[in-house]
Amino acid sequence: MMHSRSARPPLSRRTIARLVQLAGLFDVVTAIAPPRHGRMATLMEFVPAAGVLSARAGTVVVGLLLIYLGAGLRRGKRRAWQVTVALAALSIALHLVKGLDYGAAGITAILLVMLLATRDRFTAVADPENRWRALTALLGFAGAGFLLGFLEVAIRANRLVGAPGVADWAREAALGLVGLDGPVEFRYRFGADAVAWTTGACGLLAVGVALVILLRPGAHRPQRDGDGEVRLRELLARYGGADSLGYFALRADKALCWAPNRAAVVAYRVVNGVSLAAGDPIGPESAWPDAIGAWLADAERHGWTPAVLGCGNRAGRAYRKMGLDVVELGDEAIVDTGGFALNGRPMRGVRQAVNRMRRAGYTCRVARQRDLSPGELAGAIAAADLFRDGPVERGFSMALSRLGDPGDADCLLVLCRDEHAALRGVLQFVPWGADGLSLDLMRGDRTADNGLTELMIATALEEAASLGVRRVSLNFAVLRSVFARAEELGAGPVLRLWHRLLKVASRLWQIESLYRSNAKYQPAWEPRYLCFPTARDLPRIAVAALTAEAFLPEPRLPGLRRPAVVPA
Template sequence: MPDPADRPVLPLAAATAAVAALVAVPATGAPRWLDRLSLLATGRPLAAAHAVLLALVFALVARGVLLRRRAAWYGLLALVSAGLLAVLAGEDAPWRLPPLVAALAALWTLRDRFTVRPHPKRVRAAVRAGASLTLAATVLLGGASWLPGVLGMAGLLVLVGMLLAPAPAPPPGDDAERALVARLVARSGSDTLAPFALRRDKTYVFSPDGRAAIGYRVMFGMAVAGGDPVGDPGSREAAVRAFLALCRRTGWRPAVLGAGTALLPAWAPLRSFGYGDEVVVHPSGFTLAGRPMRNVRQAVARTANAGVTSEIVAERDLSPDLRAALLDVASRSLGGAAERGFSMNLDELLTGHHPGALVAVAYGPDGPPIAFQRYVTSGRAVSLDAMRRAPGAPNGVNELLIVEMIGYASEHGHDPVSLNFAAFRALLDSRDRSVPQKLGYQALHLLDPLIAVESLYLFDKKFRPAYEPRSIVFRSWFDIGRLAAALLTLEFAPPRRTGAPLIAGNVPVHGGTRPAPMAHQRRRGEGDPGRPTPPPRPRHTGPR
């Protein structure tokens, strides 16, 4: 049997919008025959102000019908029932009885299609607002004669808007949910974006068997998932269905930032478009040899000549002094600005609370750290999360740390190493651009000082990486403005505050715990001609 949420409601929404237009006729100065036609909806002539108010209410309800709001169904039921009572009481013409009975029967038949029930918080807010407006109107009865009417009109619209609004944003996932997601992230075969599901500002929805999950946030009525579901590949499509069902129940518009190509069919019938590529390096095929890698070799050599050394250590094993010094580097690197990001950035930098986090540290010739990069693991994959470099640090230190991490990944069986995100790579990489593409390229070039799209792409390109396309998934082109506002806010606004950290000791796994990874305790200078190693990338201020 088809899901009631998938059955069409457009005819009822169109009929409600038509009623709104008929109700508004008395306020438009239309010909008399249209006034008579409007009586089909009103039953009696209305004053212009009342016609405008009722028409606006019907317009809001029509939109609510289109969005499958249960409150819209209740509103139509109440309006039709009021019309029936007026006819039965002799206040309206008897000829209106058959159409009103037919409308009532149609509404009852369609009741299961309205799956978005009013959220209790919205109902309570509407009750409080109604009580306040009633009190205000009572107080103003002795004042200007038009004030109570205007207040009542505005109040009714506010109440209808509140009741038709989607559910408010939920709180972030609790510690138990995040511990379960941490186990799913640690599974072999996890996506390179899986660790970022552990951000403490994300809420979770799980597949029915609990073997896959999606981390998301709600902003401006958009429920935005960060990347693909994490966990068992066989349960990921079920997690997608659970997420979409949740959006239908709550009235949120579903979206995904960073969806992988393989799972795009599971998001149907939602729309999608590619917005860039994830930059990945496979350690087994990486080498510094050859002319194409000359720039990276030279960058690494510069750091060696400057006396820079490096090491890789588990984030949980950082000493208090080293942690404080690295946080100082991070603060100076950002100029005091807050951390940003959502789909391809983790939070709680250097706290040691995220399982499997590794820190590559570069030390200056006089000893103190001058740069670091944090990497997070998921199964065999390693993903660059944060890149911080103190002002005045030698050029090439980022390349050094990336090369070090690629070597570490090769030694410890990690593959691939995800370095960065190249937004709009196809546009930046194109030589023969059309006129629209030229305009888009110029816009990106102008914005580069703010979001570093082109400079980051050129940095990535030095390492001869592979690219994994990533897409934005959304419901409708009508949502594009709201979607853009939500994505920009999620990626660039300061993170919201959450509760206490989750894990400080062992990493949770199925059936128990396992120790955190040991530090890669090797300090080395840049001139060491050892095995080929991987490159670094400058921090992207956008999606990663």
């Protein structure tokens, strides 16, 4: 069994990253500070004014890039270290060219020596695709700057000293990209400055954009072979009842990180440099540490930030033992089908909505996917696509993102038709072990009568017992306890303020409506947790999670999403 390990980067690496960022800030300050007059007079004897100005602008760009590189160094990225070393060496030269700043050059030289002495701490591999994208950006911006500079010289051909040829025009534009004067002399200073600023700006932009692309977190394409898929389904058949999110590991965009003996696995997706796992590891609990350790090691090797979205209590303890911090994220609504009934005052609202729909002629069919005819399944797929709210597919942690796949024969579908037998709503539940279901997909016709959602869910819960299902996971309510406690007598001012902020956020993400829509089915609430390395990583993890769930834009493959359970 693997021993507990820290998910945080070594202190020495964090310290180096901060020192590099401070050096970058120092570069920016020295570049915008006025130079010493005596040194400038000496420097101007050897370096033209355009070169000095370019060196000062270059120092600013290098400083900003060093600040940006701190994040990559903290994650141990080898390429970030390589670029930092190159920029530190360049910064020494720029400090001398921009004003004979020996003090700044000496400080940067010390930084360079420190980087070279600690090179063995930066071993995270880089995304090879970024190299070609960076090269494309470099050539694209540099080519655009060269073309603009060449055209600026051409349109001033009658205002040049002498008769330089086209080759001289090209050399002027090319040298301008690196801040140097070319062979062309202009009669008027404005023309020379215009060419210098255009080409110089494009050259700096080309280098800056290329480096940002080179160092940005790369995408990770899931590699799932047939044997891995078979093994995953075997583990789900044996241990899938432990976690209602287990079946969602079968999503096509999730990669699998196995324990060395393949006894357990962590399903994850890399989003913006965050290795985002969802739910519990799949397999026997005794094998979880090995799978989690392998996943953390994989994240460290690539320089990704590890995070877990929506794991249960036992998994949260396991992740904490492996070095991650854990906070409560919200609660999952789980209904015991044996005790579910529409009678009683607490179910009055649901009962009235269901009875109204049934009087209007709406009926539901509940069946496993394998029991539907090809025509019924095709109709359900077409209806689900038609009823989708917008082109974006939402869902990651609790969404399968497909409907009708032959491998999902055990999925349960609820098909709701109106009095004219027209399909008006579709639900899909994925298996949760041998006796459970987890809500995956909900689509409804917005022109249908009010109560469509309640009718489909209530029908599924009523017929679940006859299908051998004793528990159903409806959905996940983020920060449910805040809404529940804010309604209690004696809620404090901090809790009320937090409640108001969440109500504002609910206008965009339906946080409160999701909680209340689940609560009316009288479920039991099971807490779910967020695991992360350090508090400073939370903003990046939040952006990655919102992106994965498609609340923030990102190009995505077509598929189906897990919609929220909202009032019909």
